[in-house]
Each structure stands twice: as C-alpha cells, then as structure tokens.
Amino acid sequence: MDRRALIGRAAQAATLTAAASPALAQPAVTQTAQPTLRWRLTSSYPRSLDCIYGAGEVFARVVSELTDDRFQIRVFSAGEIAPPLQALDAVQSGSVECCHTTSFLYTGKNDAFAFATGLPFGLNTRQQNAWMYEGGGIDLLNEVHRKFNVLGMPLGATGAQMGGWFRRALGPATDLNGLKMRIGGLAGQVLSRLGGVPQQLGAGDLYPSLERGTIDAAEWLGPYDDEKLGFVRVAPFYHYPAWWEGGASTYFYVNLDQWNALPKSYQAAFRAGCAEATHWMVARYDIRNPDSLRRLVAQGAKLTPFSRDMMDTCLRTWLDLERDLVAKNPDFAKIHESWSKHRDDMRIWHRVSELSFDNYVAQATARR
DSSP, rough: OHHHHHHHHHHHHHHHHHHHOOHHSSSSOOOOOOOOOOEEEEEEEEEEESTTTHHHHHHHHHHHHHHHTTTEEEETTTTSOOOGGGGGHHHHHTTEEEEEGGGGGGTTTOOOGGTOOOOTOOOOOHHHHHHHHHHSSSHHHHHHHHTTEEEEEEEEESSOOOOHHHOOOOOSSSGGTTEEOOOOOOHHHHHTTTTTTOOOOHHHHHHHHHTSSSSSSEESHHHHHHHHHHHGTTTTEEEEOOTOSSOOOOOEEEEEHHTTSSHHHHHHHHHHHHHHHHHHHHHHHHHHHHHHHHHHHHTTTTEEEEEEEHHHHHHHHHHHHHHHHHHHHHHHHHHHHHOOOOOOOOHHIIIIIIHHHHHHHHHHHHOO
16 A cells, blocks of 8 residues: 555545534634733832732732733832822722722721721631631621722731830820820720820831820831831830730722723632732741841840730720720621621630640740
C-alpha cells in the first residue's frame, strides 16, 4: 500500500468533513471578554503605616492577578484624594469608586456602622470573623450600608489592641473627667458619658496634637504602628487592654452603583482580595507587635494596665449605652440581636477551649 497516498486521501476526507460541518471544525467561542477597568481606592491610613495601609495594596494586587490584570485598582493614601475621616463620603458621592477605612469613624451617620469595626467589650478577632462570615454579619451590615449607596466587607483586622498613650497615668475612672482623647466610634460615647472629651483625628494629626497638648491621650492601634508614630516621646504612659474594641476590623466600601455594574467574576475577585488581605494583616501585626513592644519599653514606655475600677466603670457605662442604642435605633437593634447571640455562644466555647488553654500555657511557662 502507498503510505503517502493513504495519508493524502485521509487529509482530503478530513477537509471535506470540515467543510460540510463547520461547527466540528471551529468550536464556538462562548466566553465573553471581560472589561478592562481602572479604579481608585482612597485609604484612611498614611503610607508610612505599611501594615494597615498595605492591606489595601494586597487587596488591589489580588484583584489584578485574579483578573489577568484587566482590573487594576490604584491605592491612594489618606489625604491624597479624600481626608482620612471622609473616605466613605467620597465613595457615597461617586467621586471615587472604593475606599479602605475604619467604619466606626462614621457612627455619626448611623451608630450601626460601629459593628463593622467592633464594639466596646466586644468580640475578639476570631469571633468577629466568625460572626461576619458565618453569623450573617456582612449581610446584616449591608442592609444598612445600602441606605448610604455603598456595599461593604471586611478588609483587614488588627487583633487585640492597646488602650492608648496618655500624657499622665490613669488610676480610677474619675481620671477620665475632662480628658481630651482621640478615640473613635461608640467608645467615644462611653468616654463622653464619663466626663471625657472624645476627638476624631486621623493618624497624621495624632503626634502633633499630643505634643502641643491639644489632646491628652490617643488610642490608635498597637505597638507596631504606635512605634512608627512616635507616641512614646510625648505621652509615655501606655495603658492596656483596649476595651474600646476587642479586635478591630478595617473595612472596604465600594460605591453601590459601581458594584452592581461589575461582572460576577470581578465581584468574586473583590471578595477573595479582601479575605487574603485580612489574613495578611492579622499575621503581620501578630509577628511584628512583640518586638515593637520590647523596643517601646526600652525607649521609656510605662506599660500599665487599666485599674479594676476603670474597667468596671467603663463596662457598666457601656452596657447602659448599649441598651439605649438598642431601644432607639432599629438598625442597631436588628444587628445587635444577631451579634449578641453569637457573642454569648462563642464566649462559652472559647472559655472551654481557647481561654483555658491559653491560661494553662501562661501559668506553666511562668512556673518554669
């Protein structure tokens, strides 16, 4: 048999078959090309704070990678596009597509915004994450967010924070009377009920305000950021723990109209980017805070726990405020019903598992 002739006849037959059945020769392309988008994200944090600001950059990188660079988001630090305390306002109005911010800055719009960051004497980071993703927290919060033309989701978490930097040491709760302190969210309302004067300031204004005596104290985050901001030089008393919020979340907001116009795959990329940035931020702070704390103590930080009277008085004041908010704000009450149930359930479990283990390890280590 002539092998070359056989191959030739086979090729001719294949050509005729393809001509008769074009669908067999050229499969139809069913995937629609995704759009190329360039967005801006305004951050409430300065570029110098590489962890809290950097979470926004991690988010943008993940979105770019998941969309084959078709969707690129440029991150701007506080003040480049919008002032740090007005990032959400810029997204609401549509002057910028999205932001990375701290939700408790916007309790003036609705006290329910505080849940997205954390409430006084509230959830720790693991508990907040569980409530957000498995307890329905994100969806409940977005019922409120939609009223302000935005949609939100967690982007970052700090873990437990410090109580703040003070120009003079605090003792009993009466020392809060007349105290001018940078503190946000509902904790500021607690301070106000105890005679203090809460101030809303961005990170860049804290050091000069402490140095000039415009404020007496500032609560920001924890050792890693606090070292960078230089508070130890002007307010050496470093109190703890941060009852203001057990483990704060930072938040991503996107203009609702812009979100609704996105393909589902891009929306999924946003959710993935926010989740990865959150894990990254928690890990970064947990690794870096211990060394920063040691350096701060070496530089003169006077590490001091809040007194029992301070903690008990602040807790009672918060519980009164919590009841008032539930009574007067339907949005707050609806979210609180879910939040408080999950809080109580998780605390039972954590006392049995997490807390009992941590206490044993701490005691056993001290005995060695």
